[in-house]
């Protein structure tokens with residue numbers, strides 16, 4: 399297929415596909431799907447080999463958010479029966495993080511609900527980062543605290559943060575229909591602040607909120623422009639008790655096409671399958687590892703994932719390997735650019751520089767982060783539905799009934815273990 403050959407060649411050169419080519423990936427037929435996965439796999443292997451990076455979410459503060467993100471179980475007015483608690487103490491967060499690291503996670507993602515942190519919150523998270531780094535040598539820490547004010551990204555960097563997550567979530571054109579309490583521009587601004595401080599920018603999207611193919615392509619092009627090092631791809635978990643509870647419109651095939659499109663547009667960045675992996679990819683999860691090079695281990699912010707051991711088994715069975723702590727995730731050109739950006743920020747230059755997902759060389763302007771947590775984002779506050787059971791979503795889901803609208807609420811379980819509970823975390 400000429401389209402796929404072209405996309406592979408461009409991906410190997412880090413050249414931006416045309417919008418028409420990106421849209422064509424989303425429009426491929428089921429008969430073409432394995433060819434699409436194989437083509438995206440060539441690009442994935444060029445930049446990331448057969449390594450899978452594991453990330454571990456620690457929800458520092460859950461629920462009770464004043465923002466109104468429609469996809470989020472922690473939003474203002476959410477009726478989802480999620481865990482609600484205020485800030486974990488540094489030693490509690492560190493203990494949760496240690497479980498993820500022991501399970502094979504290389505990065506710990508510290509997430510807190512809310513519009514954005516106060517300076518006191520930033521200090522508190524700084525102490526948490528220090529505690530985690532003291533107890534887990536070599537671990538990467540990403541903070542996801544919402545919209546940042548001036549100077550906060552620099553303070554997080556000084557405290558030892560390696561990255562900052564704030565997702566764009568959807569296209570600029572549709573953003574206002576998803577959230578009214580902050581804007582797309584607010585999100586872009588926070589990603590840029592993280593970039594300018596020399597933090598690695600992590601910013602992604604949520605698919606399945608009723609957006610068009612054009613919207614998906616728009617947000618992925620925007621992420622490339624922002625030069626995000628990591629792009630979490632969330633698949634909406636339509637939580638009961640949230641405005642998007644009825645938006646069950648993803649199939650495993652659609653998820654694979656979306657991941658492939660992201661890989662072709664951002665060939666050399668960490669493409670992470672985030673919230674909704676088990677719910678929407680189901681038994682196709684291992685196939686998705688041929689496209690994405692990163693996943694979350696264990697549970698999400700407010701919902702449960704499959705058992706951590708099942709994640710590890712899946713990686714091994716599919717012929718991939720867990721990325722070790724001593725390995726640099728990003729390709730050399732991006733890692734070097736990030737190091738330069740960090741040095742420039744430390745020297746007060748503030749230029750973010752670096753490696754974009756983009757083509758040769760360039761980088762671009764913006765950055766991106768999680769901030770308001772998405773339904774799946776950084777692990778964003780993935781909203782979840784009712785605890786259909788206390789059993790984590792399973793990979794197979796064979797027996798689960800699929801409703802006329804494709805709803806698989808049987809695969810959604812509200813998190814009832816780990817951070818904020820007395821039960822051991824899933825890692």
Ligand code: SF4
Nearest residue numbers: 463467470511770771
């Ligand atoms: S995504 Fe973040 S900011 Fe938005 S409602 Fe959820 S917790 Fe609040």
